[in-house]
Amino acid sequence: MNRRTFNPDQIRQLETNPHVTSVSDCTIQYNGEFKVHAVRENLAGKRPIEIFEESGFDLLVIGKQTANEALKRWRRTYRMYGEEGLLNDRRGKSNLGGRPKQDESVERRLAKAEARIKYLTAENELPKKARSSRKRGETPSLTATERYQAINMVVQKLSSGRFVTELCTLAEVSRSGYYAWIARRDIDSLREERDYADYLLLKRVHDRHNGRLGYRGLYMEILDLSGVPMNHKRILRLMRKFGIVTKIRRQNAYRKLAKATYEHRTVPNHLNRRFNQEEPGKVLVTDITYLRIGSGQNVYLSCVKDVATREILAHHVSTSLRMELVLHTTKKLEERLQGNIHPEAMIHSDQGFHYTHPAYQARIREMGMVQSMSRRGNCLDNAPMESFFGHLKDYVDYSLASDLDEVCAMVDAYIDYYNCERRQWKLQKMTPAQYRSHLIAA
Incomplete structure (x- = not known):
């Protein structure tokens, strides 16, 4: 509370100000027109100190705290009663x-x-909002x-x-609670307007990706779009508040394509889930998935992925599961690497018959790579490749393709997007291609 007192010289100085009606040892009475003017200027963005200084007040005399408290009191009166409340001094009324008087009149009782x-x-x-915590049959309260x-x-x-x-x-x-709610309404209204504006931005980005972006993807897209980051916790809160739901892929158990013959040989799991690699080209993973196109035919996709950069290095699409599917993929991988094979290069796969086949294993040895295999029936040992297939099936609507050429075009377009445009949270918010350049430079 302000305990400032004024000496006779200060009182005479304050009385000369046209905005003051009276001054005592410790109080100043301002006229209503000045109060209205001060509130309007304050709502327009001026600070109380600037308003009082421009109106001829010496802040060394009245104090900065006095100016701030006066504006706070006048704004409260203005919210509840408008300009009329400032023009007519309401203090003491x-x-x-x-508390009602003992002898209330008939008019007051009515x-x-x-x-x-x-x-x-x-x-x-x-509206009465029924809550889950209420017991059945209980009347919902406000x-x-x-x-x-x-x-x-x-x-x-x-x-x-x-x-x-x-x-x-x-x-x-409580009466104080009601007036506190009145004072909060403007702040809550501004917060709601800001939340709705951010929701429209999130919704536009979310819809552009067919509802398949989570909060991390939204964070990176908004940062790339506007250059200004939006806190990921705020994104989560707005998604819950406005019902933005991301489509989540469901697990689809991997079906064994064929049983290995006695000629097929498995190799140990040299990788052993060491997916955190920092050298591009050192650890590669590969696998095959199937895509059922609109004609009802199954199309098979074979891919090779770099664990360090998460970049798809080679892929091949075919309508057949013959060995040519993986052999074409390894040929494309060799063309992509152009002889720059890491001295400790390792390629990891599951125990499918393609990868246990003698022809494939001989090809890997010719390329100078060590072969590694997941444990039997354990898809988590090849999690990076399974993760990519899941994202691809979420994003690419391959059921609209009618033949092999169309699905090839869809897959090629998505892999280009995945490598060069899709930012990833754990790649320091870079694309795989950018992260590869970053690792090479480091």
Whole structure:
């Protein structure tokens, strides 16, 4: 509380200001026009100190705290009563619903009854929100915010705040809580407007990717789009608030394509889930998946992925599961590497008959790579490749393709997007191609 007192010279100085009506040893009375002007300037963005200095006040005399407290008090009066409340000094008046006199008049009792009827009517107009925590058969009650809304509706209808205390007692809420809710409305309104604007941005980005981006993908897309990051916790809150749901792929058990013959040989799991690699080309993973196109035919996709950069280095699409599927993939991989094979290069796969076949194993040895295999029936040992196939099937609507050429074009377009445009959270928010350049430079 401000305990500043004024000496006779300061009182004479303050009395010369046209915005002051009277001055005592410790208080200053301002005229209503100055209060209205000060509130308008403050709402326009000016600080209280600037407003008082421009109006001829010496802040060394009245104090900066006095200016701030005065504007805070005037803004509160302005929110509740408008300019009329500032022009007519309301301090000391009992028209805010204070304690009733013992000898109430008939008119006041009728007015209180009317206020009670209007409150009950307003309460009935508000929606009753049934909550899961309530017992069955229990009458749903209004929240504190809904009761404040009902009280405010009555005050607006009566165009008076005379019965606020009675209405708060009737609604079983505190009077201070009601006025605190009044003061928060503007802040809450601004927050809601900002949330809705950010929701529209999130919704636009989310829809552009067919609802397949999670909060991390949205974070990176918005950062790339606007250059300004949006906190990932805020993105999660807005997604829950406005019901933005990401499509999540369901697990599809890998079907064994064929049983290995006695000529097929498995190799140990040299990789052993060491997926955190920092050298491009050192550890590669490979696998095959199938895509059922619109004609009902199964098309098979074979891919090779770099574990360090998460980049798809080679892929091949075929309508047949013959050995040529993986042999063509290894040929494309060799062309992509152009002889720059890491001295400790390793290629990891599952125990499918393609990878246990003598022809494939001989080809890997010719390329100078060590072969590694997952344990039997354990898809998590080849998780990076399974993850890519899951994202591809989420993004590419291959069921619309009618032949091999169309599905090849779809797969080629997605792999280009995946390698060069799709940012990944664990790649320092870079694309695989950017991250490869980053690792090479490091």
